[in-house]
Amino acid sequence: MSIYSPPEGWLQAPKGPERIWIGLALTWCIVMSLAMPYWHFYGKQNSSGESYRVSAVDFGARVRQFAEANKVGEEAGIPIVEIPPGGDGYLLARMWSFYPVLKMKKGQTYRLHISSMDLQHGFSLQPLNMNFQVLPGYDHVLTITPTSTGVFPIICNEFCGIGHHMMTGRIIVE
Amino acid sequence: MSPKEPDEKRPLQKLMDNPWLLLTLGILIPTLSYTVWGWIELWLLPAATLP
Amino acid sequence: MASAVESLPILGNHPTDQVRACDTTSLPVCLTAQKFIKLHAVAAVVFLLIGGIAALALGLTRWPAVHLLDAKWYYRLLTLHGLNMLIFWILNFEIAVLYFAGSVLLNSRLASKSAAWIGLLLMVVGAITVDAAIFGGKSDVLMTSYVPLKASPWFYLGIILVAVGALVGVINYFATIYIAKRDRTYTGSVPLVVFGATAAAIIAVVTLLHGAVVMIPTLLWSMGVIPSVDPAWYRITWWGLGHMSQQVNVCAMVSIWYLLGTLTVGSKPLNQAVCRGAFVLYILFINLASAHHLLVDPGVGSGWKIWNTSYAMYLAVLASMIHGFTVPASVEVAMRKKGFNRGLFGWLANAPWRNPGFAGFFLSLVIFGFGGGITGVTLGTQQINIMAHNTLRIPGHFHVTVVGGTTLAFMAITYYIVPLIFQKDFYAKALCRLQPYLFGGGITLMALGMSFAGSYGVPRRHWDIEFTGGQFATGFDAGAHVMLGIMGIGAVIAFLGLLLYCLLVVAAVFFGRPIHGKAMEAWNEEPRGQMDSAEVDDHRTPGTLVLVIVFLTTFAVYYFANWMWLSDLWEVR
Numbered sequence: 001m002s003i004y005s006p007p008e009g010w011l012q013a014p015k016g017p018e019r020i021w022i023g024l025a026l027t028w029c030i031v032m033s034l035a036m037p038y039w040h041f042y043g044k045q046n047s048s049g050e051s052y053r054v055s056a057v058d059f060g061a062r063v064r065q066f067a068e069a070n071k072v073g074e075e076a077g078i079p080i081v082e083i084p085p086g087g088d089g090y091l092l093a094r095m096w097s098f099y100p101v102l103k104m105k106k107g108q109t110y111r112l113h114i115s116s117m118d119l120q121h122g123f124s125l126q127p128l129n130m131n132f133q134v135l136p137g138y139d140h141v142l143t144i145t146p147t148s149t150g151v152f153p154i155i156c157n158e159f160c161g162i163g164h165h166m167m168t169g170r171i172i173v174e
Numbered sequence: 175m176s177p178k179e180p181d182e183k184r185p186l187q188k189l190m191d192n193p194w195l196l197l198t199l200g201i202l203i204p205t206l207s208y209t210v211w212g213w214i215e216l217w218l219l220p221a222a223t224l225p
Numbered sequence: 226m227a228s229a230v231e232s233l234p235i236l237g238n239h240p241t242d243q244v245r246a247c248d249t250t251s252l253p254v255c256l257t258a259q260k261f262i263k264l265h266a267v268a269a270v271v272f273l274l275i276g277g278i279a280a281l282a283l284g285l286t287r288w289p290a291v292h293l294l295d296a297k298w299y300y301r302l303l304t305l306h307g308l309n310m311l312i313f314w315i316l317n318f319e320i321a322v323l324y325f326a327g328s329v330l331l332n333s334r335l336a337s338k339s340a341a342w343i344g345l346l347l348m349v350v351g352a353i354t355v356d357a358a359i360f361g362g363k364s365d366v367l368m369t370s371y372v373p374l375k376a377s378p379w380f381y382l383g384i385i386l387v388a389v390g391a392l393v394g395v396i397n398y399f400a401t402i403y404i405a406k407r408d409r410t411y412t413g414s415v416p417l418v419v420f421g422a423t424a425a426a427i428i429a430v431v432t433l434l435h436g437a438v439v440m441i442p443t444l445l446w447s448m449g450v451i452p453s454v455d456p457a458w459y460r461i462t463w464w465g466l467g468h469m470s471q472q473v474n475v476c477a478m479v480s481i482w483y484l485l486g487t488l489t490v491g492s493k494p495l496n497q498a499v500c501r502g503a504f505v506l507y508i509l510f511i512n513l514a515s516a517h518h519l520l521v522d523p524g525v526g527s528g529w530k531i532w533n534t535s536y537a538m539y540l541a542v543l544a545s546m547i548h549g550f551t552v553p554a555s556v557e558v559a560m561r562k563k564g565f566n567r568g569l570f571g572w573l574a575n576a577p578w579r580n581p582g583f584a585g586f587f588l589s590l591v592i593f594g595f596g597g598g599i600t601g602v603t604l605g606t607q608q609i610n611i612m613a614h615n616t617l618r619i620p621g622h623f624h625v626t627v628v629g630g631t632t633l634a635f636m637a638i639t640y641y642i643v644p645l646i647f648q649k650d651f652y653a654k655a656l657c658r659l660q661p662y663l664f665g666g667g668i669t670l671m672a673l674g675m676s677f678a679g680s681y682g683v684p685r686r687h688w689d690i691e692f693t694g695g696q697f698a699t700g701f702d703a704g705a706h707v708m709l710g711i712m713g714i715g716a717v718i719a720f721l722g723l724l725l726y727c728l729l730v731v732a733a734v735f736f737g738r739p740i741h742g743k744a745m746e747a748w749n750e751e752p753r754g755q756m757d758s759a760e761v762d763d764h765r766t767p768g769t770l771v772l773v774i775v776f777l778t779t780f781a782v783y784y785f786a787n788w789m790w791l792s793d794l795w796e797v798r
Contacts, residue, residue, distance in 0.1 A: 001493040002417040002483035003252070003330055010414065010497040011187040016764035018499055018550065021773055025546040028777060029539035032602070035788070036531045039608050044796040047611055049530065051523030052222035062224040076696050088225050097696050109796075113224070120371045120456055122615045122684070126699065128794055129682040131614040133522045135456045136373065139222040140523035145796040153699035155692065157615035157684035159367050161374070162296055165688040168695040190501050191414050193402060193423050196508050200427040201434070204469070204512035208533050209435065212461040212516075215525045 047132065054139040059115045063090040067100045075101055080172065083110050090114075091169070093121035093134045095161055098154050098169025106173055109145045122158035125171065131157060146173040237332035237410035244334070249645055249744040258328035258335040261345060262321045262646050263734075265394075266639075268349055269317035270730055273632075275356070276309035277723040284671065284716025288709055289690065296688045300365045303686060305356065307368030311470065311627065312387060313352040318635050319425060319477050320344065320394040325646070326422035326480070327401035332410040336400035340393050347390025354383030367686060369463060372443060372454045381444035388436040388466070395429045398422070417494050417501065418487075421480030424504040429473045431512055435465025457524040468515035471623075474631040475545070476507055478589065481634045482552045485586035488641055489577055489749065492559035495763060500551050506544035510537040517605035521614045530607045542602055549594045550773050554766040556587075561765060564756030569768045580748035585637025585661035592669055593630030599780045600676065601626060609787045612794065617683045617712075621676030628719075629668040636726050637661060643730065644745035649737030657729055658748075664722025671715025678708035 014022055040046055066081065066089065073080035082103040083089030089110050092099050094117035104110055114123055116136040123132045128148075134140060154169035189195060237244070243256050279302040285293040294302065328335050335341060357379065358364045364376035402423065405411060415423070439462040445451045483500070486492035494500045516533035519525055536542050560572035577583045600622040604613045613619060640657060643649055651657050683690055683705050690709075691700050740746075 001487040001491065003250075003487050004416050005411055005413045006417070006494075006497045008413055011184055011190075012496060012498055014496050014499050017554065017766045017770050018496055018764070021550045021770065022499070022543075022547060024774075024777060025543050025550075028546075028781070029543050032542075032606075032784070033535055033538040036535065036607050039788070040527055040531065043608060043792070045608050045611055045791050045794050046527065046798045047521045047530070047607055048527045048798050049521075049523055049525050050798075051219060053219050054222035054224065058222070058224065078696065090224075113222075119373050124615065124682065124684060126682045129612050129616065129680070130794055130797065131521055131611060131616065133519075133614070135460075135523055137455065138219075138457060138523040139224065143798045147795050153697055155682075155684060155699065157687065158371070159300065159374070159686045162300070162365075163694075164300075164686075165296065165690075166692060166695040168692050168697040168699055170697045186498070186502075187414075190420070190498075190505060193399070193427070196423070196505065197399075197427045197430065200424075200508040200512075201431050203509050204431055204465075204515075205434075207537075208513050208515055209461065209465055211529055211533075212519075212525055213458065215529055216455070216457050216461070219524060 050141045050143070052139040052141070053137065054115060056115070056117050056136055059090075059139060060092060060117055063092045063099065066090040072103060075170070083112075085110075087111070088113060091123075092117055093123065093156065094118050096156070096163035096167040098156075098167070101170045101172065103172045103174070104146050106146050106149050109143060112142045112144050114140045114142065119160045120158050121156050121160050121167070124155045124157040126153045126155060128152065133158065149173045237334070238404060238408035239334045247645060248740070248742060252329050253332050254646070255328040255334045257338050257341065258324045259646055261335065261341045262324050262642070264345055265317045265321040265324070266642060267734065268345070269314050269321065270727055272309045272313035272317065272352060273723065274727045276306050276314055277720055277727070279303075279306035279309070280716060280723075281720040284713050284720070286688070288713025288716075289706055290710060291713060297365070299688045300367065301359060301362070304365055304367050305359050308355055308359075308384075309352070311368060312384070313348075315474055315627070315631065315635075316387070316391045316470070317348060319429070319473060320348070320391065322477050322481065323394065323398040323422055323426055326419045327398045327405070330416050330419050331402065331405040333401055333405035333408065335397065336404050337397055340397040340400070344390045344393035344397060347386045347393065351383045351386025351390055354379055354386060358383060369467065370443070371463075372446070372456050372459045375447055378444055378447045381440050381447055385437070385440050385444065388433045388440065391429065392433040395426050395433070398426050417497060418480050418484045420501050421476055421483065421504055424508050425473045425476035425480065427508050428469060428476060428512060432466055432469035432473060435462055435469060439463045439466060457522065460519060460522065461525070464515040464518045465512075468518060469512045471627060472507065472511045474627055475511065476504065478593070478631040478634045479504075479548050479552070481638050482548070482586055482590060483555075485582055485634070485637055485641075486552060486556050486559070489580055489583040489586065490556055490559045490563075492555035495551055495555055495558065495766075499547060503544035503547040503551075506540050509540075511541040511544070513537055514541070514605060517610065520605070520607045520610035527607065534605050534607055539602075542598075545594075545598055546773075549590070549598070549776065550769060552590055553587075553772060554769040557766045557769050558761065558763060561761040566761060569771055572768060577749040579658050579750055581657045581661050582637050582640040582748055584658070585633050585640070585665070588661055588665040589630050589634040589637065592625055592633065592665060595776060595779065596669065596672060597622065597626030597630055599783050602780075603784050603787050609791055611797070612787070612791055613679065615685055616679035617675045617685050618679030620685050621672045621679055624668055624672045624675065629665060629672065633661060633665050633668070636664065639726070639730060640748065643733045643737070644740055647734050647737075648740050649733045650740050650746065651729060651733045651737065653729060653732075656725060660722055660725045660729065663725060664719055667715050667717070667719030667722050669715070671712050671719055674708045674710070674712030674715055678705050678712060681705035681708070683709065
């Protein structure tokens with residue numbers, strides 16, 4: 001039994017149902033092993049972690065510059081900024097808001113740069129439920145193509161202090 | 175697996191009966207594959223150009 | 226087989242007055258090991274209760290209709306809950322399991338009494354330090370304490386003390402298995418339960434080394450000695466502590482499954498090489514999957530993410546699937562040999578479900594396998610994680626594994642630890658029989674509520690899903706609210722199961738009737754099912770084969786459904 005030393009010669013090949021099951025389970029493991037690489041090459045949703053080192057000061061300055069150059073409106077005191085099609089957009093997270101509001105066009109591909117001014121934050125796009133981590137000191141680049149139109153809230157889902165649950169943002173897609 | 179003499183331990187049994195070897199492998203493999211490789215990825219990150 | 230132990234002199238390497246023969250199993254119990262098993266077990270249950278009271282409050286807060294705590298106390302008790310459950314309850318229980326396996330099952334004395342004292346004191350003092358720091362109000366950083374969030378230096382110091390204490394206990398275990406072999410207290414290979422305990426101990430070493438490497442600089446930073454700690458470096462290294470500790474839990478839980486199979490129905494492993502091989506796969510590869518916390522992170526790339534989160538091409542998942550077969554299969558063979566040979570599931574229907582050791586064990590197996598295993602592997606794929614990271618799907622997953630799985634298994638073995646090690650009888654045995662169902666059922670309901678709410682996008686670690694006071698108004702569908710209500714109800718039921726466990730254990734340990742000089746009263750009752758007398762071969766397990774095929778089918782459906790849902794999202798790379 002499991003609490004006694006096994007008799008000598010215990011190293012034996014599996015037989016019968018164990019053998020069948022190990023075969024089935026191993027096959028399933030091989031199938032699963034192919035899934036992620038397959039999706040990496042042929043799937044449309046991936047998290048490659050493309051990122052660069054950046055200081056909060058530099059990133060903040062670039063975001064403000066981007067917002068000023070591409071502002072098309074304002075909401076709740078925050079600029080609505082349209083990302084040039086095929087171009088680079090910038091979003092910063094800080095205690096406790098996202099800045100600015102971004103505007104994109106369906107079917108266009110953008111390079112969205114996200115970083116934090118202070119703590120770790122979560123970029124959680126609703127109601128699609130797409131989630132990425134946002135770290136200070138790291139310019140996290142998402143090569144993203146909206147495939148639906150509408151107004152999409154961003155919520156923060158990485159704890160960032162007492163105002164964490166008030167932290168929201170917005171992306172508009174036309 | 176072909177049956178061997180009972181007193182001749184197979185390599186697999188030698189591995190399983192050796193907790194120190196298992197401890198060494200158990201520390202080395204995850205530390206290298208997960209931790210050290212991860213640290214290297216961070217170390218190699220380039221600076222942002224912010225185009 | 227049994228002859229290997231029975232032929233050994235009872236003393237092994239024990240000094241004569243330091244051992245007793247168990248009245249139920251005849252196994253030799255080192256009195257020093259026994260003392261520390263008891264102390265760690267009591268400490269464990271105290272931390273379980275603290276974590277459990279916090280859990281009730283948290284569940285009643287996330288249930289929007291109740292919303293019990295204010296924001297500050299929600300985040301504070303969430304910090305308390307995570308640490309007391311995932312570290313203090315579980316590691317203390319595991320040290321007790323290690324001391325049991327290394328000494329009692331190997332006929333050996335515990336290597337060092339002083340090390341045992343040092344380990345215990347560090348773990349208890351460390352935990353109290355952390356809890357005090359949390360209640361001090363300057364450590365609302367959650368269990369993960371992600372930098373740049375900063376806690377009081379006492380918080381980090383306390384965690385370091387606990388980690389060092391646990392490491393001392395683990396080293397004491399390795400020293401015990403070393404002297405057991407040196408003193409030839411057993412012949413041949415170690416028993417399977419000891420092998421599993423060694424796997425847990427090995428993983429604990431890796432875990433605790435990562436803990437030291439991440440916590441020491443963080444402590445120094447919190448004291449102002451060093452200027453900063455890189456957040457991405459912290460995440461990688463912390464999850465070496467945070468997730469690898471969960472793999473200690475998996476190994477300990479599986480070892481306990483084998484132990485309980487033997488104690489409750491007399492099962493024996495069908496093939497020792499298969500079971501041990503699975504533990505070896507755990508040792509080599511299970512820790513790679515700490516990467517599944519970093520799948521949507523910047524800093525680490527696709528290659529690192531995919532290779533590591535796959536547990537080396539799912540070899541460690543294969544190990545879990547192997548145990549998921551061999552454990553119930555050994556129960557099936559044992560029950561069929563007792564005469565319960567009817568049909569596919571006669572063995573299961575006539576199993577001792579009124580034995581809380583068996584009920585907790587088998588529920589733990591099913592909840593962990595079906596609930597935890599399937600969701601874990603699926604959520605842990607790099608791309609599917611995009612839909613799941615930091616949503617309630619994550620706590621939905623890990624409450625099935627570490628609570629419905631490990632904690633329930635630990636509760637189950639307690640129904641043997643108390644009579645066999647504490648040598649005390651339980652009161653209210655009818656309530657004991659009910660407890661695993663109450664806890665297992667509550668946790669399952671709670672986790673279902675969490676997982677479905679998370680699929681709507683509801684975030685974890687979040688006080689207000691109405692986002693009151695936020696810049697932009699947003700919220701969730703009514704369906705998400707219903708799911709959170711279900712989560713809340715499940716949490717209340719689970720808490721009642723947890724409280725019942727604590728009360729039954731405290732009553733027995735401190736006020737129970739001592740059992741000395743006779744065997745413990747068996748939990749199993751006279752079987753009432755129909756018995757056959759057919760010859761049963763060691764490998765006749767059609768019932769288990771059906772169960773695992775149902776499991777695999779469910780797995781495949783859930784897995785492919787998630788890829789399908791993923792394909793509906795925007796394109797992103």
